[in-house]
Amino acid sequence: MNTSILEIKDLEIYFPQNKFTAVKGISFEMKAGEIVALVGESGSGKSLTASAIIGLAPHTADLKGQITYKGRNLYPDYPRELRGKEISLIPQDTLSSLNPVFKVGDQVYEALDIWDKDLSKIEKKAKVLETFSMTGISDPERCYRAYPHEISGGMRQRAMIAMAIINEPEVLIADEATTALDVTVQALIIKLLKDLKKTILFITHDLGVVAEIADRVIVMRHGEIVENRDVFSLFSKPDSEYTKKLLAEMPKL
Numbered sequence: 001m002n003t004s005i006l007e008i009k010d011l012e013i014y015f016p017q018n019k020f021t022a023v024k025g026i027s028f029e030m031k032a033g034e035i036v037a038l039v040g041e042s043g044s045g046k047s048l049t050a051s052a053i054i055g056l057a058p059h060t061a062d063l064k065g066q067i068t069y070k071g072r073n074l075y076p077d078y079p080r081e082l083r084g085k086e087i088s089l090i091p092q093d094t095l096s097s098l099n100p101v102f103k104v105g106d107q108v109y110e111a112l113d114i115w116d117k118d119l120s121k122i123e124k125k126a127k128v129l130e131t132f133s134m135t136g137i138s139d140p141e142r143c144y145r146a147y148p149h150e151i152s153g154g155m156r157q158r159a160m161i162a163m164a165i166i167n168e169p170e171v172l173i174a175d176e177a178t179t180a181l182d183v184t185v186q187a188l189i190i191k192l193l194k195d196l197k198k199t200i201l202f203i204t205h206d207l208g209v210v211a212e213i214a215d216r217v218i219v220m221r222h223g224e225i226v227e228n229r230d231v232f233s234l235f236s237k238p239d240s241e242y243t244k245k246l247l248a249e250m251p252k253l
């Protein structure tokens with residue numbers, strides 16, 4: 001639990017056409033097996049940070065700094081063989097992340113098939129269905145055959161979660177992965193993610209969820225990190241005024 005698996009050093013994300021620095025030289029690391037919550041108001045730079053870690057930052061952005069995975073530098077030439085296999089993302093916008101012209105099941109199958117050379121076709125399909133079940137999809141066969149617009153937003157979100165975990169990645173980034181889900185499904189997903197025992201960057205603006213899932217919390221504001229602490233000390237003794245305000249706004253459990 002003590003070796004650092006992912007290190008982000010002085011990460012800056014700048015948009016030259018707007019002369020806007022969205023992420024202002026942030027640094028943090030993640031230990032193997034650690035669940036880190038990344039919180040902060042909308043626009044604070046959470047999703048951009050995630051996109052840099054997965055190597056999919058907008059083309060219009062200039063990136064500076066260093067990201068290393070298991071000691072290996074991910075920039076400037078992001079190793080494609082890591083994405084979706086060792087480092088995986090559950091994107092915030094699940095509708096635009098699924099291709100509208102392909103069946104949901106086939107898209108998840110494809111994500112598995114790219115990397116898996118051992119299982120047979122039948123076994124791969126079974127694995128997709130099983131992973132759908134794990135995410136609480138009640139009729140996996142139906143979901144498999146459906147096109148993205150034929151299933152609900154919550155169902156699409158779960159299909160994206162299935163796609164992100166199907167290759168059993170070492171590092172999983174969940175960007176508002178439980179936001180659109182009702183509380184029962186949310187609880188199931190949180191348990192599922194915890195049971196994976198992988199390194200997870202869990203992006204959310206829901207501090208209630210943070211208390212349930214995270215070992216450590218990083219709070220971002222205006223592209224900077226204002227807190228980076230273990231959950232207990234953050235909740236009991238927040239450093240920044242901003243975090244105090246966030247905690248005060250949190251619904252009482």
Ligand SMILES: Nc1ncnc2c1ncn2[C@@H]1O[C@H](COP(=O)(O)OP(=O)(O)O)[C@@H](O)[C@H]1O
Pocket residue numbers: 015018022040041042043044045046047048049058060
């Ligand atoms: N492709 C882009 N071009 C220009 N600005 C962007 C782009 N993507 C994000 N931004 C800006 O960067 C800031 C951080 O965005 P984001 O990381 O998505 O925030 P968060 O996920 O914390 O809500 C926001 O002000 C957003 O408008």
Ligand SMILES: [Mg+2]
Pocket residue numbers: 046047048092175
């Ligand atoms: Mg976001």
